[in-house]
């Protein structure tokens with residue numbers, strides 16, 4: 141029987157220990173009650189104060205939307221940060237706001253609905269925060285029975301077997317109606333998996349014997365759950381493995397033969413948690429530690445190898461593939477652990493911009509399972525939210541697409557493609573005052589080659605104070621967007637999305 145409190149507090153804190161933990165971090169994780177800053181670029185981080193849904197139809201289009209681009213760009217992200225005069229301390233804490241940009245023959249529309257999690261409904265009724273959050277030190281005013289009691293469903297969205305799910309890292313996927321965005325409730329993939337974490341970065345293979353299969357994981361109490369879900373949306377296989385010492389695992393990689401985790405040397409300070417710090421406020425970087433590379437065999441879901449590499453915090457992995465001879469190539473985006481653990485996201489949530497560029501860069505790994513070596517190539521571009529053509533997930537890929545930080549202002553102002561085969565980049569810079577979010581590659585109908593598609597993604601123009609969505613030809617990024625669709629308002633910044641193509 142799992143301890144509910146341990147489940148709430150995530151991964152392997154009990155087993156991790158704190159023998160090598162660094163000094164306490166000065167993370168400002170108390171709820172904020174002061175005024176929101178006036179930095180124009182940060183206004184979408186105010187969130188939508190009332191938790192109300194929105195719909196806008198017949199959106200203004202600059203340029204021309206390609207005739208073959210039909211479907212819905214679903215995006216998810218934290219959309220509400222304030223209740224009862226208190227404001228969350230951390231960007232990751234807001235309630236999930238599902239957005240749908242629908243591209244059809246009649247034009248483009250935008251719909252946004254908050255996910256009706258149990259937490260959202262309770263707090264909406266009460267008009268105040270009642271439950272703890274990931275990065276804000278809040279005491280529970282309601283009983284905590286399970287992880288899903290604090291599930292905000294705010295991180296990503298996936299469509300599998302025709303069903304739409306809002307995803308979070310620490311609890312169940314929340315099923316939604318793909319047309320109305322009405323919340324249906326938490327998903328149990330099997331009775332014995334009810335309430336187990338189902339993370340926000342599932343990987344769908346579109347090649348080979350597993351074509352259409354979706355892989356995902358969840359970490360809790362020193363354990364790792366693995367999920368294999370068929371194209372029909374039914375659970376095919378699952379496993380629960382021991383994985384101590386991994387309190388925060390955001391993303392993973394899948395190749396033709398393997399599942400790969402990169403685990404930074406993070407530990408949770410249980411005394412700090414007991415003293416009322418938030419989950420992030422109790423997280424400690426273990427100086428002198430290494431990243432663990434855990435390689436799992438897809439054939440039997442057992443751990444095949446564990447290796448070490450230099451310590452680096454990361455959130456996102458772009459893609460990975462193996463050569464059939466025991467060598468895995470993988471790209472990820474490193475992030476600065478000191479900035480994460482010392483309050484970068486906390487200042488943002490008060491409307492205060494950090495003057496420095498985001499310190500996150502591409503890393504290209506070669507993991508040799510035969511020679512037990514990990515080689516790393518470090519690149520200098522300032523990027524986040526890596527994406528690849530969905531047709532090459534878990535297979536050899538050539539291109540990775542990112543939002544890129546170009547000027548010394550907060551956020552990413554350019555769109556970048558990186559050609560791994562030639563080491564070349566191509567970019568489009570949106571200019572000052574514009575931020576771009578994750579860019580998804582949508583294959584052009586009738587094409588097969590990697591990169592033959594459109595990049596579809598959202599952004600925020602701080603001078604107009606409006607959110608937009610652009611469409612680029614992925615093979616001609618520097619030529620600028622083919623079309624820009626404008627909302628008549630700004631929407632809160634999101635994290636991740638999924639483009640569901642229709643014929």
Ligand SMILES: [Fe+2]
Pocket residue numbers: 340341390455456635636
């Ligand atoms: Fe993410």
